[in-house]
Structures are given as structure tokens and as C-alpha cells.
Amino acid sequence: MSSGKPSFENYDREEAEEFSGIIRNNATYATDFINRTSDPDAVRYLVNELEIDGRRSGDREQVKQAVLTSSVTPFEVKQTVAQRNYSLGETLVPDTVKKNALTAIEVGKPIVLYGPTGTGKTYFAKQLALEACIDYSIHTATPTWTPADITGSIQPETKDGEIEYHRQAGCVSKGIQKAKEYDDNWAVIIDEITRADISQVFGPLYTAIEDEEQVIFRDDDGEPLTLNENVKIICTMNMSDRTVNELDNAITRRFAMIELSTYGDEERAALFDRWIGELGSDVDIDLDKLQELFETHHQGINAGTTTSGEGGIMEFGPMHYEDVTQFLKHACGSGGPYAGEENIAVGQAFATYIAPRLLNTAALPQINRLASHYETLDNQFEAFDLTPAVDLANRQAEAEEREMGVSAYE
Incomplete structure (x- = not known):
């Protein structure tokens, strides 16, 4: 092999192995290869065998982003890269609870995990997100939440003595952007939803759940953000805050309600x-x-x-x-x-x-x-x-x- 940048031609698994040394040790070459290859098995090899995303922090982010945004990268490989440093243990909830939750996510239904304190709702929400999605973002509801915390708002900003306005996405809108960026499943975990006024805060979300063409927000470029099947919404609710019967019917009609009870x-x-x-x-x-x-x-x-x-x-x-x-x-x-x-x-x-x-x-x-x-x-x-x-x-x-x-x- 001649010195200097390798001449990638086929960009397949075989060529990934041939140039493995230089790809492993040079983030620029690794990123170039990932952006050009059309062979999913080549990316799988680079991540699983060479662990090219496990390099120094700056280089790692460059390579990680290339892997996650490539349309060629298989879903499970994206999961490996995004979740490389997670350390969540085994699932502790009953098997039926896990099956029901995974099924609801698979059919595109947002879910609410509810039950008494200490049943592992938030922990299970994270495990569920990591099994069904590339990664997740988590947000804890508060009594001061408004619909803007879900969809987004327009915020003023002073620059050089003049006021400018920019759009600030809410938690679900950010999830939509992540799912779009990675072209795959992204989870939005909303913890302790009953701390907020659900009927008020979730209003725009209810509409978006029923109408996938409903624009819930526009980014700074004016691009519309709509809820799609790649965005998985997982909420948690303590039964000490409110019983299921006291919830707004709007949420029980649109969400899969999955109970985590005390253990046997x-x-x-x-x-x-x-x-x-x-x-x-x-x-x-x-x-x-x-x-x-x-x-x-x-x-x-x-x-x-x-x-x-x-x-x-x-x-x-x-x-x-x-x-x-x-x-x-x-x-x-x-x-x-x-x-x-x-x-x-x-x-x-x-x-x-x-x-x-x-x-x-x-x-x-x-x-x-x-x-x-x-x-x-x-x-x-x-x-x-x-x-x-x-x-x-x-x-x-x-x-x-x-x-x-x-x-x-x-």
C-alpha cells in the first residue's frame, strides 16, 4: 500500500479489513470511509471489530456522528455506538410488563408507566428506550410547565444592542429532530408527568398523536416538525400523585397505560x-x-x-x-x-x-x-x-x- 491517503474504491467489508490499520488510527479516514460506503457489513465491522468510535474524545465524536447519521449503518450498530458507555443492568420488571411495553412501542403507541414509588418506573423507562431506540433524552415535568416545554417557543435574545428572536424546541420537538438526524428510533422520556397540568401541557401533543401531519413546531430554518413513528414517547407517573381514574380521559385514550405494581x-x-x-x-x-x-x-x-x-x-x-x-x-x-x-x-x-x-x-x-x-x-x-x-x-x-x-x- 502506498503512503498517504488510501484510495478507497469499493468501500465494502473487504476494503475495510484491508485498510483497517489506517482507518482505526485516523478519524478523518474513518469518517470518509463511513460517509462513502454502501455496505452495512463494512460499518458493522468497523464498529464491532475495530471499535473505531472508542478513540479520543474529540475524534470519537466525529466518528460517532458519522456512524449515527449514515443511512447505511444498521440499527443495532447505531445502538452500539450511542450506548457504548451505558451501564444499565438487567430488566427487573415482570416479563409481561416488558412485553406489553415493547409491543406498544412497536405499534407506535406512546406509553405511560404508572405505579407506586419504588417500582422502578424511571429505570425501566431508560431500559425500554435503549432496547427499542438508538438513544433517549429524559425530561422531568414540573408544575411550571407549559405547552412550550413540549412543543417549543420563540425566545428573544439581545445581540449587539438589538433584540433577535430564535426558536427553542421543546422536549418532543427535540426528539423529532434527533430521530430525523439519525433516521431511526429516538425515545423521549417524560418523567413524573403528573407534576405538570397534563390536560393543559399535553394539548398540542394529543393533536399530533392523532394527526401525523400536524406541525407542532418549526425550527430556525422554518422546517416543520411533525410527530412520526421514529419518535417513541415514554412517560412515568407515580400513583401517589393521582390514580388512573383521575387522569384526563384524553391521555388514557391516546397512551398505552402500563402498570408497574409491587413485586411478588x-x-x-x-x-x-x-x-x-x-x-x-x-x-x-x-x-x-x-x-x-x-x-x-x-x-x-x-x-x-x-x-x-x-x-x-x-x-x-x-x-x-x-x-x-x-x-x-x-x-x-x-x-x-x-x-x-x-x-x-x-x-x-x-x-x-x-x-x-x-x-x-x-x-x-x-x-x-x-x-x-x-x-x-x-x-x-x-x-x-x-x-x-x-x-x-x-x-x-x-x-x-x-x-x-x-x-x-x-
Whole structure:
């Protein structure tokens, strides 16, 4: 082979292998080859065998963009490049939930994943997006959202003392642009949709879902943006915010409503066992007793206790307990700040990751029951000091009583 730039002719898999050395080590040659080849297997070879997108940051973006925007690149190769640095684990939701969600996406139906807190809705939304699409963008709804956050707006900008106006795309409009740029599936995840006024904010989106020719926004060049089958919309909703029956009928008619409920006993036990098993021998905690605490806490929240005769306090999924084990792993391991104080660390972990999430959506009667529940656990599990969670719940109850004008002693 002569020196200088190789003379690409066929731009196929065979030529990719022949010039693999120079393509791997030169981003300009790699980009030129990708832009010129008409052989999908050649791009597959460059990505899977040579990992040409795994080079230095600046060069990597150049090559990555060439792979993602090439009409020749196979879908699964685009996924490999876009998701090279993702580390999401295995899907934890029941198999039927995954099948229903994937089917809804395949037929072009936007979906809402709903259920109690701690069932892994956001985590599953990301996994779903990465399986069905090249990549995703995620946006968390807020009470201040307007339709512009979905479709877009025209914003003023001062330049050289004069006001200019430019178009700022909303989250769905940006998703349309990404899907158009890559000519393939792109997911838009809208997290916690009930924090916004759905009926107001989603109005233009409802129209676009029913009419694929409906222009929801125009970019700075005046190009119309319309919703198409390459844009996959995945929303999440906490059941503590609103029940399905309280939702605007407009969304339940247009979206596939997929429930993520609390896990069965065996599934939940398997999750607890796996997370607790990751603590290892460096953490001086009775792991069997910790798993018993998790299960007793979870059952008391969801189903209540037979001794009190009361039912569950609220629905609460198992995913939050992973945060507890991660806290303990780092806090109680060799050299950790709670090494030798493992009993205190458990209570601090519950007060940091579990109790606040329960108290956040609880009414006063539920808060009082949570305080009582933590007091019972603190007495039952002498190996762990759960007073931080007890104190947190009691302070919340007192604050709620003051706000309602009720004396705690009346």
C-alpha cells in the first residue's frame, strides 16, 4: 500500500479489513470511509471489530456522528455506538410488563408507566428506550410547565444592542429532530408527568398523536416538525400523585397505560438477596437480619401488621432498598465513615433514603403510622438503631400538626 491517503474504491467489508490499520488510527479516514460506503457489513465491522468510535474524545465524536447519521449503518450498530458507555443492568420488571411495553412501542403507541414509588418506573423507562431506540433524552415535568416545554417557543435574545428572536424546541420537538438526524428510533422520556397540568401541557401533543401531519413546531430554518413513528414517547407517573381514574380521559385514550405494581414475594426476596449479597465480607453486618428488616419494613408499609389489625400504610416498591445497601457498602466497608458503627449506619441509611420518600406523599394519619412502624422496628431489631427514622417521622408529624393548627397534645 502506498503512503498517504488510501484510495478507497469499493468501500465494502473487504476494503475495510484491508485498510483497517489506517482507518482505526485516523478519524478523518474513518469518517470518509463511513460517509462513502454502501455496505452495512463494512460499518458493522468497523464498529464491532475495530471499535473505531472508542478513540479520543474529540475524534470519537466525529466518528460517532458519522456512524449515527449514515443511512447505511444498521440499527443495532447505531445502538452500539450511542450506548457504548451505558451501564444499565438487567430488566427487573415482570416479563409481561416488558412485553406489553415493547409491543406498544412497536405499534407506535406512546406509553405511560404508572405505579407506586419504588417500582422502578424511571429505570425501566431508560431500559425500554435503549432496547427499542438508538438513544433517549429524559425530561422531568414540573408544575411550571407549559405547552412550550413540549412543543417549543420563540425566545428573544439581545445581540449587539438589538433584540433577535430564535426558536427553542421543546422536549418532543427535540426528539423529532434527533430521530430525523439519525433516521431511526429516538425515545423521549417524560418523567413524573403528573407534576405538570397534563390536560393543559399535553394539548398540542394529543393533536399530533392523532394527526401525523400536524406541525407542532418549526425550527430556525422554518422546517416543520411533525410527530412520526421514529419518535417513541415514554412517560412515568407515580400513583401517589393521582390514580388512573383521575387522569384526563384524553391521555388514557391516546397512551398505552402500563402498570408497574409491587413485586411478588419471591421476586422481591430475590432483589433483596442480590443487593444485600453485594455488601461482601468487608461489611460487618448480619446480612440475614438485614434482609429480615427489609422484608418486615416492606410488609408493614404495604400490608400492615396482623397485631395492629390495620391494613397497609401506602403502596411502596422495593427499589429504594438498593440505595440502602449501596450506602452501607460505602459507609461500612474498610475505611468507611461508619466502619465499626454498622448499627448506626443502617438507621442513617433508612432516614436518608427510605423514610423521606414515604413521608413526602403521606397525609398526617399515615405519618403517625409511619412513626409507629419505625418505633416497632427499632424495638424488634435490636442490632440496628432506627431512631433517626423514628425521629424524622415524629418531626414531620409535628410540623403537619402545626400547619393544620392542631396541638399534638389535644
